[in-house]
Amino acid sequence: xxxxxxxxxxxxxxxxxxxxxxxxxxxxxxxxxxxxxxxxxxxxxxxxxxxxxxxxxxxxxxxxxxxxxxxxxxxxxxx
Numbered sequence: 247x248x249x250x251x252x253x254x255x256x257x258x259x260x261x262x263x264x265x266x267x268x269x270x271x272x273x274x275x276x277x278x279x280x281x282x283x284x285x286x287x288x289x290x291x292x293x294x295x296x297x298x299x300x301x302x303x304x305x306x307x308x309x310x311x312x313x314x315x316x317x318x319x320x321x322x323x324x325x
Contacts, residue, residue: 263307266290280312 270286277285287308291301 260303260307263304264311267304267308267311283308283311 267283267286267290270289287304290304296304
């Protein structure tokens with residue numbers, strides 16, 4: 247039960263981060279996707295005092311968004 251709870255929480259956290267990055271990038275529709283994601287990531291990184299682990303997760307999620315617009319479970323498993 248603890249393992250299932252932890253996995254659910256990790257997926258929920260990742261989903262929220264992806265939503266946060268995507269919503270921050272929405273306003274720049276005329277720019278290329280990579281540029282919008284980079285801009286959103288810069289903005290998000292400036293909003294909080296993120297730990298190095300959190301920054302690494304944000305970078306991985308941003309890279310995944312650039313490579314694959316639709317993210318599936320495999321993206322989270324492989325990092």
